[in-house]
Amino acid sequence: MPSTGQREYGVLPALDGALRGVVLVGAGEERYLDELARLAQTLGLEVLGEMEQARRDNAGYIGSGKRKELRELVREVGAGMVITDDELTASQARTLENDCDAPVVDRTELIIRIFHEHARDAPSKLQVELAELSYLLPRVRGMWRHLERLGGGAAGSAGSSGSSASGGRATRGPGEQQLEYDRRQIRARMERLKRRLAEEERSRAVRRSRLNSTETPRIALVGYTNAGKTTILNALSGAGRSTKDRLFETLETTTRLVEPTSGSYTTNGGDAGPREGAHRPAFTVTDTVGFIRKLPTQLVESFSSTLEAASDADILLLCADASSPRLDEEVNTVRETLASSSLSLNHIIQVMNKKDLLSEGDLTRIKARFPEAVFTDMHEGYEELLGKIYEAISSMRKRMEVLIPHEEYAEVARLYGAASIHSREERESGVLLDVSVPASMAGRYSRYLA
Ligand SMILES: Nc1nc2c(ncn2[C@@H]2O[C@H](COP(=O)(O)OP(=O)(O)OP(=O)(O)O)[C@@H](O)[C@H]2O)c(=O)[nH]1
Ligand SMILES: [Mg+2]
Numbered sequence: 001m002p003s004t005g006q007r008e009y010g011v012l013p014a015l016d017g018a019l020r021g022v023v024l025v026g027a028g029e030e031r032y033l034d035e036l037a038r039l040a041q042t043l044g045l046e047v048l049g050e051m052e053q054a055r056r057d058n059a060g061y062i063g064s065g066k067r068k069e070l071r072e073l074v075r076e077v078g079a080g081m082v083i084t085d086d087e088l089t090a091s092q093a094r095t096l097e098n099d100c101d102a103p104v105v106d107r108t109e110l111i112i113r114i115f116h117e118h119a120r121d122a123p124s125k126l127q128v129e130l131a132e133l134s135y136l137l138p139r140v141r142g143m144w145r146h147l148e149r150l151g152g153g154a155a156g157s158a159g160s161s162g163s164s165a166s167g168g169r170a171t172r173g174p175g176e177q178q179l180e181y182d183r184r185q186i187r188a189r190m191e192r193l194k195r196r197l198a199e200e201e202r203s204r205a206v207r208r209s210r211l212n213s214t215e216t217p218r219i220a221l222v223g224y225t226n227a228g229k230t231t232i233l234n235a236l237s238g239a240g241r242s243t244k245d246r247l248f249e250t251l252e253t254t255t256r257l258v259e260p261t262s263g264s265y266t267t268n269g270g271d272a273g274p275r276e277g278a279h280r281p282a283f284t285v286t287d288t289v290g291f292i293r294k295l296p297t298q299l300v301e302s303f304s305s306t307l308e309a310a311s312d313a314d315i316l317l318l319c320a321d322a323s324s325p326r327l328d329e330e331v332n333t334v335r336e337t338l339a340s341s342s343l344s345l346n347h348i349i350q351v352m353n354k355k356d357l358l359s360e361g362d363l364t365r366i367k368a369r370f371p372e373a374v375f376t377d378m379h380e381g382y383e384e385l386l387g388k389i390y391e392a393i394s395s396m397r398k399r400m401e402v403l404i405p406h407e408e409y410a411e412v413a414r415l416y417g418a419a420s421i422h423s424r425e426e427r428e429s430g431v432l433l434d435v436s437v438p439a440s441m442a443g444r445y446s447r448y449l450a
Contacts, residue, residue: 012113012132015043019080019103023049023073026085028056032293034325036085038226039110042246043117048077060095061088067099074102083110087296090139108135108296114248115302123200124251124302130193131298133186140182197301204305208312215418215438216257217283217393220309222338223319224330225249225290228353228376232319233287235382241287248290253305255286259417279421280390286313293333307341315347315392317385322366322375323357331370347392351376351385394420397436402448405430411448 022045026033037047051070057063061084062070074082082100087108097104105113112131119125221229230243230250237256242249259282288306295303310316316338320331331350350370355363356377367375374385397420404412412431415421418441422434437445 012109012116012136015045015113016080020044021046021048021077021079022081022083023047023051023070023077023079023102024083024085025051025062025070027053027062028086029054031085032326033085035293036083036107036110039107039114039247040083042114042248043110045081045083048079049073056086059092060099061086061092062096064099067096070096070100071102074100081105083107086294090141093139107294108298111248111292111296112298114246115251115299118246118248118251121252123197123204123305126193126197126200127299127302128251130190130197130301131296133190133193134298135296137183137186137190140179140186201304204308208308215441217281217314217396217438218286218312219283219315219317219389220286220288220313221317221319222288222306222310223290223317223334223351224321224324225292227290227319227321227330229290229319230287231378232317232351232353232376232382232385233285235378236285236386247292250287251289251302253286253288253309255284255309257282257284279416279419279424281393281420282417283389283393291334291337293329295337307338307343310338311341311343314396315349315389317349317351317389319351319353321354322352323354323362327366347396349374349385349388349392353377355381390420394436397438398442399434399436400442400445401432401434401450402445403427403430403432403450404448411445415445 022040024033024036024040024047026036031052033050033052037050040047051062051066051073053062053066055063057066060067070082073079079102082096082102082104084096084104084106086106088096088104088106093104093106112128112135115124115128115131119128221233223229225247226245226249228243230241233239233254233256234241234243237258239254239256241254286309288309289303291303291306318331318334320327320334324330350373352366352370352373352375354377355375356379358366363375367373374388375381376385399422406429409431412433415433415435415437418438420436422436424434425432432450435445
């Protein structure tokens, strides 16, 4: 198989350097070229032009007149590639490619490529490869030509024997037999990947059940891509996870333990700080893969761990980029996706991040619309957020005042880490504690009720 410069798990060839200048095309009532541009930039592409049409054309995405205009535009700005804001069928892509005389990449392929670039751990890589193959399968015929154009003639399709990958293919394309062979190879590879993912899923389920059996409250950070979830995880836990101004920077869930003394946050007295003798419980925070509107169905598997984390969580932090011009839609995309996966949304804390990018006027307006939200930025708001988290943890717990005899000190020690301790007082007969304990521990301590 010819070398395409792709990584070993890759299916789509690396984009040829000459194609890096692109023209974006959006058709239909819902068009989001600003977001498409950010997706393109995340891949290092340069947007040279844009074209929109309110009506979607069945044959070639945009109408035939527009396709001619597009051809002109592509030539005029010297673009190497066209990117559409919606997924195209193989025949729509072919029509558009022919008429505008440039390779066409649709929104789905673009997002899959970003996932490919950003996948770091083994499960993410498997999921991305599966997505690539399921995208490729119905497009095998067109792909030969498409891959060749994108990869500068060095295309090798997934699982292909490579026998027809050389010589003359540009004009003739592969024969029926070769196509059937390719499809069979792709399906076989997909089956293998699914089996491996199922194994991963089983071991993940074991890990989850182990985690779920502990008393430690679980918090999940979910939200639109680029909202600042990882930034908040780092701030709360002192983790040094990568945050970049790229879409889908995080492609794997990760869980950190936040202990009252850990992390880069400090409780410097003040109103939000705990009282004398008070002790806040530890909790775990899970960072997840971001959401996006019109999520390619091929990538749903990549979000399963996000949805799992969300459904396991006791408290959800819904993060939004408050400075986004499409704030409402982004909040709704996240809420609707969660609602449609029938999660119980008991404890939700809405976090409006990137407060520093808001004007006074916008801040006031958004506060009025989301009165319950906590506003954060890289410098402010984490104390308030922690306060809300502990409030939610307490509300899931039973508050009780207990007097534990000194000789049973081990029972006091057990409370630290698992319970919120609101106050502690040494008495002659023992330690008097005002605590909120997880419901599962309430029975154990009821014998000490003061
Ligand atoms: N100005 C400003 N930028 C922020 C703030 N929080 C995060 N950012 C930046 O926004 C970008 C995205 O932040 P991340 O924490 O990676 O966002 P994410 O939600 O984890 O994104 P994905 O993993 O891609 O879904 C980074 O460049 C951050 O530095 C903030 O409060 N203010
Ligand atoms: Mg992230």
